[in-house]
Amino acid sequence: MLLGGPKRPTISLPDESFNRSPQVNRPTSSVAGSVVQADKNVGFRTEGSHALLPDRAVNRSAVFTAFDASRPINGRSQLFGREKEIKGLLRSVFDFNQHAVIYGARGSGKTSVARVFGDFADQCGSVVLYFPCEPDANFSQLMGALLDGLPKGAVDPLRRAEFARRVEEMPAHFGPLAFVELVADFVVRPVVLILDEFDRITLDQTRTEIAVSMKLLSDNHARIRFVIVGIASSVAQILTGHPSLRRHMSVTRIGRIEPGSVNALMDHGSAAVGLPFSSDARDIVERVSVGSPYHVRLLCRHAALHAISRRSTEVTAADVRSGIVEVLEQWAETNQLDASRFSSIASNIAIRSLAEEVAREAAKFDIFKPTPETLDAVARLGDSIELAEGEQGSYAFVDSLAPQFLIASIASTEEQEDHIKRQRRALEN
Ligand SMILES: Nc1ncnc2c1ncn2[C@@H]1O[C@H](COP(=O)(O)OP(=O)(O)O)[C@@H](O)[C@H]1O
Ligand SMILES: [Mg+2]
Structure with a gap:
């Protein structure tokens, strides 16, 4: 627990954590977003085949689970071929204190990567909040949800009542400055905010205010890092519109996985199905x-x-x-x-x-x-x-x-x- 003030999380990279049980600092509450927690099936599957059991009863529902193509993966053991991306994200967010952008085509696996990254970040001791963006969301709604979803443990233990009062007093509409001043002052534990489907946001002002607050958070050494997830054009927009953000931000493209990982994915599913x-x-x-x-x-x-x-x-x-x-x-x-x-x-x-x-x-x-x-x-x-x-x-x-x-x-x-x-x-x- 990070009750004694700011402390840098120990980073466990995917390969190092393969056989270790995760040390999880679990946030206790989440209101509007979902709090990501560590998956205990640690480790990636990239190569090698699993022993197949020819006499195992074949189960059709096992096929749907093993080869589910309709939902993002929900555990790191199901993510194949993304070690480089996850390691890069952990490095930039925790070593370099940067915000991150994850971009790629629809269906490329952005949400899956973001979730597994969140899982590792949680294991590193961060509070991780995940929000899928609503098209007409404005800045105050998004950040208000973050403030509401912050677990108590993220806030300076000596000033929690004051923080709760300040959140309560926030006006219905507030801008990046008010938000950053508040969290930079009170939030003492690392917080990772994953904003998925960023491209769905239709209001330019919302995107701009998010970009401005990312810059202000970095300038103020605040403990909150944003991870923006979206298709390429939305990322290009944020970078071209706010060039000063570039040095505070890492950009990760989600492309295709290597043939070895394609085979590992098949091995994994084939073993599950028998x-x-x-x-x-x-x-x-x-x-x-x-x-x-x-x-x-x-x-x-x-x-x-x-x-x-x-x-x-x-x-x-x-x-x-x-x-x-x-x-x-x-x-x-x-x-x-x-x-x-x-x-x-x-x-x-x-x-x-x-x-x-x-x-x-x-x-x-x-x-x-x-x-x-x-x-x-x-x-x-x-x-x-x-x-x-x-x-x-x-x-x-x-x-x-x-x-x-x-x-x-x-x-x-x-x-x-x-x-x-x-x-x-x-x-x-
Ligand atoms: N690295 C991966 N390994 C295994 N399955 C994956 C991987 N990346 C994506 N998938 C699968 O592909 C589908 C699309 O992934 P998703 O993360 O929802 O993509 P996006 O967010 O880019 O639209 C999901 O069914 C997911 O389970
Ligand atoms: Mg997605």
């Missing part, structure tokens, strides 16, 4: 997902369910292909125009490999630059792509999760064509 994935099956998942954990989980879930329904003890390439067909059908329901466009590109033998090249670049870097060779394929992407903001001559898919669905569509069409060829050959013989 079904191994064949190497051909893994190759297809790797090809289509291009290192996106969301797509890995989505494809593996459908493939594993197929394997279960045919009572197989292994997930094969055929299961992944059947899974892809389903995944594409479901995606088409919400994205019909892209889906029919992708399907016609996939049927065009002359351009599909160039289209896959483009999709692969977009999947890896969120943006791509057409080359003279890929120009024709790019032209066929029509409204599925748009000029990338602030990146001259580059494009991005309007739906940031779409490039993998284009590759899925191509892989699926190729397989159907091969299947027809095989059938013809069989009939001829």
